[in-house]
Amino acid sequence: MIVDRRGLLRSGAAFSALALTGLPRGAFAAGTDMRCVWWGSAERNQRTQAVIDLYVKQNSGLAITGEPIAGSDYWVKLATAMAGRNIADIFQLEPSTISDYSGRGACMKLDPFVGSALDVSNFAEGTVKLTTIDGTLYGVGLGLNSFAMLYDADAMAAAKVEIPRDRQMTWTEFAALAKAFKANGPKKRNYWAAPYGARYFYLFDVWLRQKNKELFKDGGIGYDASDAEEWFAYWEDLRQNDLCVSADIQTRDDNSIETNSLTLGNSAIGFAYSNQLIGYQKLVPGTLDLTAFPKMESGPSGHYYRPGLIWSIGATSQNGEAAARFISYFVNDIEAGKILGVERGVPLSLPVREAILPGLNETEKKTIAYIDFLADKVVAYPPPAPIGANEFDRNVMRVVADQLAFGQIDVKTAAQNLVDRGKEVLSARK
Incomplete structure (x- = not known):
């Protein structure tokens, strides 16, 4: 629909x-x-x-x-x-x-x-x-909202890093941004451009839709081990090159504004929802802005209302x-x-x-402008998430990503675990 x-x-x-x-x-x-x-x-x-x-x-x-x-x-x-x-x-x-x-x-x-x-x-x-x-x-x-990449515009300007305002940046550009920010950004301890995005199920969802796949399908998972391996490999490359938030800091995030690495002052970027810009801006000293998640070199945005x-x-x-x-x-x-x-x-x-x-104030107007920006980019709203989706987020996606970030498992094992445990959790709820 x-x-x-x-x-x-x-x-x-x-x-x-x-x-x-x-x-x-x-x-x-x-x-x-x-x-x-x-x-x-x-x-x-x-x-x-x-x-x-x-x-x-x-x-x-x-x-x-x-x-x-x-x-x-x-x-x-x-x-x-x-x-x-x-x-x-x-x-x-x-x-x-x-x-x-x-x-x-x-x-x-x-x-x-x-x-x-x-x-x-x-x-x-x-x-x-x-x-x-x-x-x-x-x-x-x-x-009505959509997913959004929130960022500290002041920190980006100080690092001379520019985020496109008229289009989605690509995942390749995002990695380059993280590298440029490390080289030119504020020299603060435990501060990076990006969070460790591997553990965000909604970010993975958008990424899969950019590949014309789905996180959930027919009451089960809609991805395979090769998808999960590609996903985890991307974020591990950033983490191992010290281009995103470290594992010990990322695991503090319990999916709330107060515990996000952007709010905690550990990253200049946060992956969240467009309406949350208002709550984040109340807690972040710098001027925040928002844009879409990065995308593939070609294909759909992956976003939906x-x-x-x-x-x-x-x-x-x-x-x-x-x-x-x-x-x-x-x-x-x-x-x-x-x-x-x-x-x-x-x-x-x-x-x-x-x-x-x-x-509306200026921050609130930004969320309206962003939703309008997505008007010709959104894909169809997906079928309702299956029973067990919340457990998948908390007890599968986050757990597997954290184990990977702490070096307890490798990328290939993490990918297979995301498939096996995902199937297990969702099938148990049918």
Whole structure:
């Protein structure tokens, strides 16, 4: 399924006819008490809590407890909640986990609420399908994003290293950039141009799509040992030549903004998601910019538009309708949209997108410009990631890459392990 690429991102006359008003206020039964959990940076926590507070203030009889959870602890606590049948009323997922958790019975079906408690009528064409699994709606996208290479523009300028702004750089150019940065960049201890990208499953995903392959296919893996060997060999060449972050530093990254080597001051580049530029810029002293991941000498970009993050309703919630009403407010209300900005991605609601654009700051505008830059480059949105995709990321991709970086295994063994363990994890979940 390919989302309407160009019309999806541009505001204009087509949107002006849509009413730019918030949703009706209401009263809840006395004692309606819900929990809302998510992960993210301090910036996300503040914005999310502000919207919760605004909504509660406008709706008598309702209490919502916001529970931000740091980094990898989120998935541990979600697993515990599932085991105890005590999943939060509203909880956050992402494209690589919604299929997994809906398949394991964590998510309530949202179709019964659509058109009543849950309004998605103003979403850009095709975007509701991004959170639909096997014909059932299990979540609501909170913004549109894509993968992105974030970089410290000040550090690059100091090193006299230029990153193309009108095209994707190639993987060969990226390696040359890392070498030039080492020669000319700031002479700081434990500081490189690039992170050790071998352990990022989403970077591997884009790289495979540039080869017209897929990370996941038909519920299993979509790559073979030769693909994995080529991938690992590229990053090992950089690491062994001291052109990317060392193993001991890279393993600190638990896939959060605070632990990324860019934020920690160990690299001038970070591989992340476009909406995360806002959270990164809050923590990085230099001026950040963003561009696409590197690509092959020819062929597709490998990038695709995706729902950056997703609200789902816990399957065990006793407040399904109330939770749906809150989600509807979160994604449709203009004042909420102004608070949230584009920190979770470009709003899927066209009226909200139109309303917030004039008030965005320069960092936020960069994320909009980047999504627009990708408009004629993105490929089709892939099928939902299979059950086990989250475990593949945490217990296969990262583990194998770390073992390789620490010299515990060689490239050929790492490649075969990525195939064998990947198959094992995904087949166990079928």
